[in-house]
Amino acid sequence: MGGDDDGDLRPPADLRPEIPHPARMYDYYLGGKDHFPADREAAEKVMALSPLVRISALANRAFLGRAVHHLAASGVRRFIDIGTGIPTAGNTHQVAQQVHPDARVVYLDNDPIVLVHSRALLSGTTPESTAVVQADLREPAAILKAPEVREVLDSGQPVALLLFAVLHFIDEADDPHAIVRTLVDALPAGSHLAISHATGDFAPPADAAKGPALYRNASAQLTMRSREQVLRFFDGLELLEPGLVTAPLWRPDREPEPADARVAFWAGVGRKA
Ligand SMILES: C[S@@+](CC[C@H](N)C(=O)[O-])C[C@H]1O[C@@H](n2cnc3c(N)ncnc32)[C@H](O)[C@@H]1O
Numbered sequence: 001m002g003g004d005d006d007g008d009l010r011p012p013a014d015l016r017p018e019i020p021h022p023a024r025m026y027d028y029y030l031g032g033k034d035h036f037p038a039d040r041e042a043a044e045k046v047m048a049l050s051p052l053v054r055i056s057a058l059a060n061r062a063f064l065g066r067a068v069h070h071l072a073a074s075g076v077r078r079f080i081d082i083g084t085g086i087p088t089a090g091n092t093h094q095v096a097q098q099v100h101p102d103a104r105v106v107y108l109d110n111d112p113i114v115l116v117h118s119r120a121l122l123s124g125t126t127p128e129s130t131a132v133v134q135a136d137l138r139e140p141a142a143i144l145k146a147p148e149v150r151e152v153l154d155s156g157q158p159v160a161l162l163l164f165a166v167l168h169f170i171d172e173a174d175d176p177h178a179i180v181r182t183l184v185d186a187l188p189a190g191s192h193l194a195i196s197h198a199t200g201d202f203a204p205p206a207d208a209a210k211g212p213a214l215y216r217n218a219s220a221q222l223t224m225r226s227r228e229q230v231l232r233f234f235d236g237l238e239l240l241e242p243g244l245v246t247a248p249l250w251r252p253d254r255e256p257e258p259a260d261a262r263v264a265f266w267a268g269v270g271r272k273a
Helices: 022-029 037-049 052-073 092-099 112-122 140-145 147-154 176-185 210-214 227-234 258-262
Strands: 078-082 104-109 130-134 159-164 192-198 265-271
Touching: 022 037, 022 052, 022 112, 037 052, 037 210, 052 092, 052 159, 052 192, 052 258, 052 265, 078 092, 078 147, 092 104, 104 112, 104 147, 112 130, 130 147, 140 147, 140 176, 159 176, 176 227, 192 227, 227 265
Parallel strands: 078 104, 078 159, 104 130, 159 192
Antiparallel strands: 192 265
8 A cells, every 4th residue: 555655657567458447447438538448448348238338437427526515515624535536527626625625535546557647636736635545445444544544534523435436346255335334433423425336226137247247357346236235335324315316316416317217326425423
């Protein structure tokens, strides 16, 4: 695990461009420019399954923006964003700092290419406002020991723990519910947990396994979860209105459309009493 103070923006040796990376595939869905041919090829195969793939990725990103804005507007100034992704438009610190210029965001991701991009993007920000840490969500105890995370937690102020589009890369064998519990237990009272999670709930049964199958050769595997499974991540928390809904239906800032109810991402925000 490394902090953000080495200032080294050189590409790491292990980008493995020949292996599709979820972060670069997601960047391709969003219309970004940080991907290699293997990422594009794998992403095109996933998108061929359904036009909803790109729509869902964009809807997830829009949910991130609305959720972070809502949390900042309700007074949260500290954010821990795990599974950051390659920086694109509307990153967490940009949304939060529109509301609180002094908002502090700790970004964590286990993908070296994400780290390189994040550090380059953040090189213009003040060191106090953002930090980038290489960490694996499957190791919550190590995450909680990272000095950048400790500093945020030790402030005693409410924190928003953001797990946007990352838990579906955690296999059941790694017990994602226990991971989330460990992290939530460490948050001060009044903190929030925000989650978005890919689901096969709306896919015909024959198609539900095809997405995960296409990620089989990627650097992280995809595990879709049902609404009930995603709801369990919020056990012990008070779910904010409107509860766990598909991403476009979480406090929408436009008139809902019929297709919104079938977007393949569950999204919700819970509060720790
Ligand atoms: C689809 S992107 C989501 C980006 C952003 N959170 C969003 O919702 O727009 C998923 C990110 O999770 C990261 N990731 C996957 N498995 C991870 C793990 N075990 N630990 C930390 N990050 C992980 C990937 O590297 C990628 O950057």
